[in-house]
Amino acid sequence: MLEYTPDRRPTGGLRLPAHKEASTAQPIARGFVPGTLILALQQHQGPPTTPVVRRGERVLKGQVVARARALRSAAVHASTSGHVRAIEDRLVPSVHAIHRTRCIVIDADGEDETRPGSGAAWPKDPEEQLEHIRDGGIVGLGGGVFPTAEKLRPHTPCKVLIVNGVECEPYISCDDMLMREAAAEIIDGALIMRDLLAAPECIVAVERDKPQAIEALLEAGRASGDASLKLADIPTVYPTGGERQLVEMLTGEEVPSTHYPSEIGYICQNVGTAYALHRLVRAGEPLLSRVVTVAGEGIARPQNVETPIGTPIGELIEFCGGYVGDVDRLILGGSMMGYALPNDEMPITKGSNCLIAAVRREVRQDFSERFCIRCGNCATACPARLLPQELLRAARDNDHALLDEFGLNDCIECGCCDVICPSHIPLTEVFRNAKFAHARYQRQEVFSAETQQRFKRHEERKRANVQRGKARQDHLRHEVETDEAARQKAIEAAIKRARQRRGNDSDAE
Numbered sequence: 001m002l003e004y005t006p007d008r009r010p011t012g013g014l015r016l017p018a019h020k021e022a023s024t025a026q027p028i029a030r031g032f033v034p035g036t037l038i039l040a041l042q043q044h045q046g047p048p049t050t051p052v053v054r055r056g057e058r059v060l061k062g063q064v065v066a067r068a069r070a071l072r073s074a075a076v077h078a079s080t081s082g083h084v085r086a087i088e089d090r091l092v093p094s095v096h097a098i099h100r101t102r103c104i105v106i107d108a109d110g111e112d113e114t115r116p117g118s119g120a121a122w123p124k125d126p127e128e129q130l131e132h133i134r135d136g137g138i139v140g141l142g143g144g145v146f147p148t149a150e151k152l153r154p155h156t157p158c159k160v161l162i163v164n165g166v167e168c169e170p171y172i173s174c175d176d177m178l179m180r181e182a183a184a185e186i187i188d189g190a191l192i193m194r195d196l197l198a199a200p201e202c203i204v205a206v207e208r209d210k211p212q213a214i215e216a217l218l219e220a221g222r223a224s225g226d227a228s229l230k231l232a233d234i235p236t237v238y239p240t241g242g243e244r245q246l247v248e249m250l251t252g253e254e255v256p257s258t259h260y261p262s263e264i265g266y267i268c269q270n271v272g273t274a275y276a277l278h279r280l281v282r283a284g285e286p287l288l289s290r291v292v293t294v295a296g297e298g299i300a301r302p303q304n305v306e307t308p309i310g311t312p313i314g315e316l317i318e319f320c321g322g323y324v325g326d327v328d329r330l331i332l333g334g335s336m337m338g339y340a341l342p343n344d345e346m347p348i349t350k351g352s353n354c355l356i357a358a359v360r361r362e363v364r365q366d367f368s369e370r371f372c373i374r375c376g377n378c379a380t381a382c383p384a385r386l387l388p389q390e391l392l393r394a395a396r397d398n399d400h401a402l403l404d405e406f407g408l409n410d411c412i413e414c415g416c417c418d419v420i421c422p423s424h425i426p427l428t429e430v431f432r433n434a435k436f437a438h439a440r441y442q443r444q445e446v447f448s449a450e451t452q453q454r455f456k457r458h459e460e461r462k463r464a465n466v467q468r469g470k471a472r473q474d475h476l477r478h479e480v481e482t483d484e485a486a487r488q489k490a491i492e493a494a495i496k497r498a499r500q501r502r503g504n505d506s507d508a509e
């Protein structure tokens with residue numbers, strides 16, 4: 001395995017305090033079994049799954065409780081044994097917000113009994129392999145939760161598979177710990193993906209501030225003996241781990257804002273996803289758990305925990321010793337892109353990578369916004385090469401044409417401009433809201449364009465009908481006139497014949 005440092009520097013970004021020392025001070029805690037599971041039917045990007053269990057039914061660990069009916073979906077499994085208490089709507093955290101969705105609520109029985117026959121063999125046929133991945137519930141564990149089977153079926157041939165171990169956001173350390181402890185499994189999962197994609201090259205990208213992870217991956221990569229594997233050590237700058245930023249830094253190719261990286265031949269998969277795929281293929285284990293970082297000064301024992309999917313957040317916090325001090329905010333995700341939760345009753349889903357119980361001094365308190373002084377700091381920090389100060393003006397003026405021109409949809413909501421702004425302007429929040437409003441505006445534009453098109457077609461049809469009717473009338477009139485002329489001709493001929501007959505008769509007399 002070749003180790004190298006990419007020539008290119010990251011665009012924009014910030015060097016932020018990591019806040020990862022406490023959670024990386026001990027190994028990943030394993031063997032945690034919760035008392036309740038709340039399994040959302042939709043915890044991936046795509047159509048929801050369909051429940052296949054009933055209220056009161058006993059389910060075993062590894063059993064499918066909701067099946068994927070669409071290609072862009074992924075099955076949901078019971079992550080411990082117990083009885084189905086209810087199938088009902090609950091509030092569940094998703095990638096950027098909380099949403100209400102159907103959930104299967106299971107009372108765990110503490111036996112953690114595994115379904116017999118778990119460990120189904122990895123099929124030989126590539127199509128069946130993708131189906132096996134969908135049935136195994138595997139989704140992107142970096143936060144995107146895109147169904148992995150679909151991502152491994154790109155429309156454009158894959159030039160490079162990028163395995164993303166760039167965990168640049170403060171507080172989050174689940175990938176770092178997984179790379180340290182399960183490097184061989186991650187490399188194996190990466191090679192399975194590489195084979196499925198028939199990619200000629202596979203680059204594992206890790207930030208330079210993770211020397212133990214780099215060492216473990218290099219050792220595992222060398223042991224695999226695979227010549228297509230490379231390890232790129234990346235500068236520690238937030239947010240280099242974003243897919244577009246990473247592709248550009250590793251390959252020099254800029255991903256057009258209208259495209260996904262896969263459309264130009266680059267597939268990015270998180271290290272946690274590679275690990276989950278290894279578990280599915282080698283041990284037949286579907287996605288039942290994920291590593292979650294529990295951090296912040298408001299937690300008694302900050303650490304990484306292998307957490308069964310569906311665990312209520314409150315139970316996970318209890319497992320880590322509970323809350324300490326004056327917790328100001330409970331954040332799901334990192335300190336930059338995460339969002340505050342209203343309570344700890346919601347479950348850990350496949351996309352939940354970090355939980356921060358932050359005390360007052362860890363969160364921003366100064367919300368006294370001042371005028372933009374046009375210092376340009378935000379533009380320097382923006383990794384997407386945007387002009388946040390201009391976007392701000394366009395967003396506040398509700399100027400959708402200008403928002404398009406300044407590339408609002410290219411904003412990855414990284415929060416760099418917020419952190420750097422001396423006027424404390426909540427730029428990211430403004431852009432997030434503007435994106436919703438802009439999407440609504442674009443939908444309305446499309447709708448009104450379609451309505452106009454429909455009206456135009458209706459008018460054309462009407463005009464065509466009128467013309468057709470006129471032509472038909474002309475034709476009928478012509479037919480009638482022709483008939484009339486023929487009738488007149490026939491009458492005249494008959495009169496002529498009658499006269500001739502009469503003339504002949506008088507001659508004879």
Ligand code: SF4
Pocket residue numbers: 371372373374375376377378379388389392420421422423424425
């Ligand atoms: S950093 Fe803040 S004050 Fe400076 S230009 Fe940007 S929005 Fe204006």
Ligand code: SF4
Pocket residue numbers: 378381382383384385386388410411412413414415416417418427428431
């Ligand atoms: S939040 Fe958007 S505009 Fe601000 S720095 Fe990040 S990408 Fe740029």
